[in-house]
Amino acid sequence: MHFVLLRLSIKLLKMKNTALAFGFLAFVLMVSTFAYLIEPETFETWFNSLYFVLTTMSTVGYGDYSPSTFSGKVLTIFIYVFGIGLLSLVIGKIIDAVADFHRRREAGQLKFQGKNHIIVINWSKKAQYAIEEILSTDSNIEVVIIDEINKHPYDKPKVYFISGDPSSLDILEQADIKNARSAIIFADARIDEPSLVDGKSLLLASTIESLAPNVHTTVEIMMEKHIQNFKHVKVNDFVLSHDAVSRLAVRSALNEGSLDIFTQLLSSQRGADVYQTTVRPEWKTYEDAFLALIKQGATLISNKGDMTINTKLNEPIPTDAKLFVICDDEVSQKINNML
Incomplete structure (x- = not known):
């Protein structure tokens, strides 16, 4: 008897989870019907x-129902012998x-299930600060990290991890690149030669472009002379490594106190920030937009990358304009709710 139970236990352990679940359900329904x-x-x-x-299988045994016939007691013994072990196996x-x-x-190793997420490629301290x-x-944005390391580097809510070569189509599809909002490619800090670093980033950018051309891609570049190469693969934005730090240091040296302004604009955690605002139908010129926004507490600064619009306030706003303002989060939400 012990040998039979042992063989049966081994077979049950080897069963697939689906088959075991159906077997457990069938057992419960069958013995319940027999008992009735x-x-x-x-x-x-x-x-x-x-x-x-x-209650019998879970060994709770309240005692409010108990069989009185010989057949019922035999069935109860059967539940004791097989049911308790089966339930323990299912729980295990x-x-x-x-x-x-x-x-x-x-x-x-899990496939990401979601949309409008941001993919961060190549883990580093800079990647952590970005996340x-x-x-x-x-706080509602979901972030997916892709790197060739073997362990989740930043296990926080809303942050997911895909392990593998980010230039592989399978890995990018595992991160659901086609439904992503944007992708940020950081320079691989494990490579010493700047040209090789940019070469790897260029490969990643071209792979993303071939698989998901509509995804907004931002790339950290080590050498400025390589920017032209990235433009050929239609990268949306470039960030020169160390360039921003150097420029901020110069601004601080030449204009005392100006560094705090740039710091606020670079971080949403401090003071005002840059937000995009929708063009309203009644805004015909930049002056119309500027005056309407200033009354709400926001300062119009640019159309896309053009920051000279304060010199052409009388000019009409282009149909494809993307206006950016400086304000705090509360004002930005107020403006968006009014649009």
Whole structure:
């Protein structure tokens, strides 16, 4: 008998989770039906017999229902012998599945399920600061990190991890690149030669462009002379590595106190920030937009990258204009709600 139970346990352990779940459900329904058919007076309804079987299998045993006939007691012994072990096996499988899910998530082996997320490629301190800035700007944005490391580098809510070569189509599809809002490619800090770093970034940018041309791509570039190469793959924005730090240091040296202004604009966690605003129908010229926005507490600064619009306030606003303002988050939300 012990050998038979051992063989049976081994076979059950090897069963697939789906088959085991259906087997468990069939067992419960079957013995519940038998219990009701054997002692209908004791259980009164089939649901009561189901309740009796489940309490018996879970070893709770409230005692409010108990079989009185020989056949009912034999069935109860059968539930003791096989049911308790089967339930323990199912619970063990559930625990294993949950543990496996967390293990695969930490190892970056799960496919991301979502839309309008931001993909951050190549992990580094700069990538961490970027993610913190993204989440501080909008806590509802989901971020997916892609890197060849084997463990989740920043296990926080809304932050997911895909382990693998980011230039691989399979890895990018695992991160659901086609439904992403944007992608940020950071320079790989593990490569010493700047030309090789930019070469890898160029490969990543071209792969993303071929797979998801509509995704807004921002790339950190080590050498300014390589910008022209990136323009050929239609990268949307470039960030020269160390360039911003050098320029901020110069601004601070030449204009005392100006550094705090740039710091506020670079971080949504401090003071005012730059926001895009929708062009309203009644705004015919830049002056119309400027005066309307200033009354709401926002300062119009540019159309796309053109920051000279204050010299052409009488000019009409182009149909494809993208206006940017400086204000705080509360004013930005107020303006957007009015549009």
